[in-house]
Each structure stands twice: as C-alpha cells, then as structure tokens.
Amino acid sequence: MARSGREGEERKLVLGKYELGRLLGQGTFAKVYYARDLSAAGTGGTGSSSSVAIKVIDKARLRRTEGMMEQLRREISIMRMVRHPNVVGIREVLASRSRVFVVMEYARGGELFAKVARGRLTEDHARRYFQQLVAAVGFCHRRGVAHRDLKPENLLLDEDGRLKVTDFGLAALPEQLRHDGLLHTQCGTPAYVAPEVLRKRGYDGARADLWSCGVVLYVLLCGFLPFQHDNYVKMYQKIFKADYQVPPWVSGDARRLIARLLVVDPAKRASIAEIMCTPWFRKGFVPPALSPPVTPPKKRLDAGDDDGGALFDTGGGDDDNSSSNSAGTTTSPRSCNAFQLISSMSSGFDLSGLFENEQKAATVFTARAPAATVVEKLESVARALGFEITRGKGWKVRMEAKAEGTNGRLAVTAEVLEVAVDVAVVEFAHDAGDALDFNKFCAVDVRPGLAEIVWAWQGDSPPAPAAAVGTA
Template sequence: MVEVLLGKYEVGRLLGCGAFAKVYYARNIKDGQSVAIKVINKKKLSGTTLMSNIKREITIMRRLHHPSIVRLFEVLASKSKIYFILELVKGGELFAKVAKGRFSEDLARNYFGQLLSAIAYCHSRGVYHRDLKPENLLLDENGNLKVSDFGLSALKLDDNTNNHLLQTLCGTPAYVAPEILAKKGYDGAKVDIWSCGIILYVLTAGYLPFNDPNLMAMYKKIYKGEYRCPKWMSSDLKRLLSRLLDTNPATRFSVDQIIRDPWLAKAKDQDSTFHLTVSDETSHQLDTAGSSSTSSSSCSLNAFDLISFSSGLDLSGLFHDPFNPIVHSERFLSAEPASKILDQIERAASSENAKVKRNKDAHAVDLEGPKAHFVARLEITPLTDQLLVVEAKTKAGDSASFTLFWTNKIRPHLSGLLYEPPPLTITHAAADASIVL
C-alpha cells in the first residue's frame, strides 16, 4: 500500500538515511512531479542545537533559486516530524563518480564552473554554505551539478556591526579552512572558496590534498598549507589551486579572480554547460546558460513566507528548542510604501517616548526605547513588487523589554499598514495533524 502524505504526495522507496533524517522518493499526486522528501524526526533533535539549524536551513533555502542548487519546494510539519519537499536529483552524489577515478581537467572544469556559479549566487545573497564537499554535490539525470545540504550554512551578519566574522566551528575535517582551525573568526565567503579548492583538487587528483590517519596531524598540514600536486596536473591548474588553497584568507582568490583565471577561462572555448559573467560590483553573480537571473531586491513569496506572517497561525511551537533559543524578531507584511511605513513607526515611537534614528539607508531605522532599555533595528525589505516585509530585531539592551514594547506600544499604531495573507488550510492526518507551510 502506497503511503500518502497530506493527500498531496505518494511516498515511495527510501533513498537515504542519516542520524536525524530519512529521504524518500515521492510523487506529487496533483501534477505527477517526482520529488524527494526529507523527513526529520523532531524527538531525535530534542536536547541538541540542531533545531535552530533546521530553521536557518529553511530560511536560507527558500531564498535560493538557481539551476545548480537543489530547490526547496515547500515545508510540511507535524507534532513529531518536519518534512522538506525537495527537488529530486536522480544522478546521485558527485563523490560516487570521482571515487571511480579522477576526472580529466576538461570534465573537472565543467563541474567546477557549475559549482562556482552556485556559490557566487549564494554569496551575492549573503549565504555561506560552510560544508562544501563532493558528498554534498549531486548530479541530475543530464549530469549537471546541484549543490545540496545547507544544514551548516550561515547568513551574512549585519554590515553595521563591527564584527563581520563568523565564529562557529563547523565543516568536514578534510575540507575545513585553516582560519576556522585558528578560532579567530572567519569570512564565510573565503571559507567556501577554500572548500572549492579542495573539491577541485579531489576531482583532478582523485584523492585529498590534506590527509592523515591522525586528525591533529591532518589539521597541522591544513594550517601550514602543506600539500603536493600530482605530476599530471597542468601548470595553469597548479597555479589556480595554489591561490584557492592559500592559507591567508586575505590573499586567497575571490570569485572575481577565479573567473578571470586562465585555467577556467579555457571553458569559454569549449562546449560547456555553464556560463560565467562578471558584474561591475564586488558581489558577482554567475548564472547558468539559459537561466533567468533573479533580482536581488525582490524575491518570490512562497507559502512558507506567507504563513510566517499570518496572525492566525503561530508555528513557533513546532520549532521550540529550550537548549538553543533563537533571537526573537518582530515582523509583518505591508503593501504600503516604505516611506509611509517609516513615518508611521516614527510617529508611534514619539507618542510612546521612544526615539527613531534614521541613517543613510532609506529602508532602515534604529528604535531606542524609553530610558534606553533597548535599541532595535527596523528594516524594510521588498519581497514582491507589491509587498514589503518589516522586521525589527534587538540590536542592544534587553530583548524582552523590546518585545513587550513593540507588541503593546508600537504594533497597535500600525494596524492600518498590515497586510494579512489569505487564510491557510490546516489538514489533519490520522493521529498526527500536519500543517502545510
């Protein structure tokens, strides 16, 4: 008997299994589309820090729409499980293919170009993967690369803070960058570039550049940048690898420099499945040939976005993690112009003895509470051509005081600005009510 999830998906064979999740093949009943369903057991996450990782993974994946990145279609949740409905990638892991033998430089260049396209796209949207390795690179039925598993990814920190470096120690040992080992903070983009260098080495050499049965000995090699290129590598490739595997992140190649490198430039003279373009700004976007680029100022709003703003359905209980609380933010949707929203917030704050400080950013202000108990950052971001999201987060001071002040003092003044999404249907499955996000 075929199991049906929420009357939407026929769930089939098991595709893979991990410590906290299982992945199944499934078919959308309505349109027949094949998908992969990642099922996460919430009970197994109890007492760990992984629940917040899942929330972040959802937030990140819903903003990524690129041909070389596995697509998240929607998220379903129940009392005991979380379901990721993902693009089905039928070709398996790139790791399985390279395990059979090293690639020619032409084939490696093709895959590396697609990987670079995806990573440049992520970085242009403030997303750092932090766990790039061949096991997380999948191949579709046409042999095209797809980046997967954003469970350890991070979002770019607020540019207005003095500390723009990431601190979390994460990644797979053989692919980890030396600055992570130094524990002094690191640039997420440069860490991804290092991992791309490791991947390129593995594709063309057939083995890891830094490897040792003793983990500490391997870390010492990584920290010192001690590796050797095999004799069959071209001089151009060896030179590129030396710039990718530069132990100094300040001088390590950027995406721009990689694009212009002679070794990758050879792809322009070949029949490649990827296309590289360089923008005039520091954040560059690389798009796969034939795909349409997405504006960085506006993104499509899916069901998960909408439900998070709905006053009629609070999903916070699904993700509550007492061992790793997440900084709370207040947000709402509005169809009004940004200028009108900021003016209304300023009037509301003034009437409640709070101060609003405007700065160079026309779509952001700082809100200082009465008696300076807190300072909050209010930002307005376009989601569609018609809708804006207003988000307020504590910048300094007492978060609880800010939450109470916003809820009881500011929000009542904003009722005329709020956009309420249409009602969403809650579907009850037998013995386990599930909610479509």
C-alpha cells in the same frame, strides 16, 4: 498524511500532491525521501518533472537543540535566494503540527563523491564539474551567501550529469558577520576547511569557500585528499602550512590552479574572477543560462492545508520583495502570504512555531491599515514612549529607549509585511536590552497607542477571519 494504493499493491504515503517513496538518507534531525509530484505525473510528467526529494524534519527534536530552528529557517531562506542551474532548487515548504517538509529538486545521479570513490576522474571530467562548482559558488557569493561546507558529498548530479550544490545547513549570510566584518563560527568538514577557519580568529566566508573548492579540485584530479592523517592535529599542521604533494599525472595548468587556491593567506588566494580567467578553467567553459528572476506570486488569501499543516513561504523569489530608490526610501514593503496572516492572528492555527523564537506572546500583530500608515503610527507611539527612531532597510523601524533599562537600553525593531492593500503584519524583534523590558514593551506599552489600527495580536482570539479576509 494520507495513504493510497490499489488492492494487492503496497500502500504509499501521500503528502498533499506528493507520493512518498524510498528513503534516500537520514541525519540527526531529518530523513530525506524520494517522492513523486502527482500533479505533474497526472499531466504526463515524467522523470525530473515529477520526481522530487522531500526532507522530513521533526519539530520537537529541533526545538530541543539550541539554535537548530533558526538554522533551518536560514537554510530555507538561503535556498530561495540562490536559484541557479548548479544549485539544488527548493520547490516549496509544507508544515504539519509535528513536522516540516522541505520539497526539493531530486538529483537522480547521486553524490559526486560516489564517482570519486571509484577513482580519480579524467581531467576533462574534473574540469567540467569544477566549472559548474565555481559558477554556483560565485553566484552564491554575489548573493552574500557563504556555503562553508563544500565537499564532494554535498555535490549532487542530476540525470544529465549536471552538478548541483546542496546542503546549505552551515551557510552564512552577511547579518552573521561580527563587528570586525568576519565570521567566527568554526564549522565545516575538517579535511576541506580553510586554515583561517581553524585558527579561530575570524574569517571571510567566501575566501574560505575558495580553499574548499581547491581541495575539491585536488580530490577530483587525484582521487584522494591533499591533507590527510589519522591524527587531526597533524592533519591541521599540514593545512596550516599548505603541505601537500600533487601527483605527476596532473597537468601543469591544473597544478598552478590548485596552487593558487590552496594558499594559506586568504588575501592572496585566487578569487572567482581570477579562477575563471585561468587557461585550464576557460577550456570549453560555457556559462550556465540563468533563469529570469522569479516573480512573486500574486497575493492570495487562501492558504492550502496538507496533513493539517500549511505552506510556509516568506514570499521571496530570487530577489527580496523590498526595494529602495536612490535616496534610500523604501518603495515597497515585504509581502506576506495568508498562512503567515493566519499564524499571526491565532496561536491555535500557528504552524510556523519552528521558525519563530520561543518567546512569541504579543510580538506580532495584524494591522488593518496600509504599510506606510502602520510605520508612521509605530514611529508616533514609540516617540511618545521616549524612544529614538531609526528607519531601516525595507519597511523596518528601529526603536531605542533613551533611558537605561534593567540590562542596558532596550532596542526593538518592527518590520511591516504587506498582505493586501489595507492589511499588514507587524513583527517585533528584540535587538538589545533586557528580555523582560522587551516583553513589557510588546505586551503592555505599545498596545494602547496602536489600538486604532490593530486587527489582532498574536495569541489573542482572532476576529472573524473569513469575513475580514474576504474584504481585504
């Protein structure tokens, strides 16, 4: 990270094309700074075009806390999935050896909480913010994302007063559902959490979000919380019974909408579609104009390097890079950029450690073959080792041992990520069975059979990358 500045002026930190400014806030693992995009400013960009917020995350501190690395990876993936006018946008992710830098849209207007703290809003103002909140939450739910921490502190305003949902650190994806199809992690802010979350019996994340939306609406219209008490146990008792009072200044239509959201039985709680059909919500509602899906950038084999780090990008835009035909056969593998390719070849270049499991040796290799060929070879080698094969969504192959191992039957999923026409990265994931059996599978068992297509295994000395990459 370089410093810049003129004589007599305070020297400022520069991260690549971003000049860092004042501290906006901080938490246990990260600090958020205001920054300017110098490339936008250099072309005459002002205001929102050059202003960004950069979350600076300490890798070492994250590694010391179990589950935090995966949580950050999930948060970044989710932010890429939910590109919407009423969601804080993510621009890019940079990394150095010690830190990760998440570059996000800057919301100049600050938290909606600051407005509510000064007193309740007029019904028209509350309606406008609530309409934008519901539009954003509905979009997230259609993408399979449950936010799980909706509250005014996580609702920002841009320079035009447009609401922006932020902080997806507790958000959940479908793969986090248990066998019963429900989420079980108890999380969120107590005063905004749905009763079914508190009961610890499993819950639907989307329906729990709608309860939180109801609490937010109540706060906007009333200026205080519907369920509050100095004693948490008594507050929870109120939540379990939906025991609240609506002040007389709230209109009848707004009361009825709140009553349809703050329903203890999640199955009877109003859905997004039902909310949008109510007279109170429909008044003056203009659906946000969604941007067209982001087209993934053309694959490039030159990774930039800022502060000794590199861009971490899973390649996704608004949509996943894999697609299937009607028969369920994959037609395109996930793409992988050059940073991931370099990371997979040599641990010396690996700055993505934050985003990987601690056990990394021999779990990733780079192949000099088309994705389809790699998948066929994986299947052939696995069958020869006595594994049952199942094709998964995208270019994934699940391999399960027929024989019992030390701790049950070993199951491994291999995913192929395309870098170029004849270059792919393969990642092995441990699904079931003993960890030692998994390590042996990756480091010893499959290597001989894959030798003819392997370019380099992660952690091994890489081949001459410049020549090889140049011809890919």
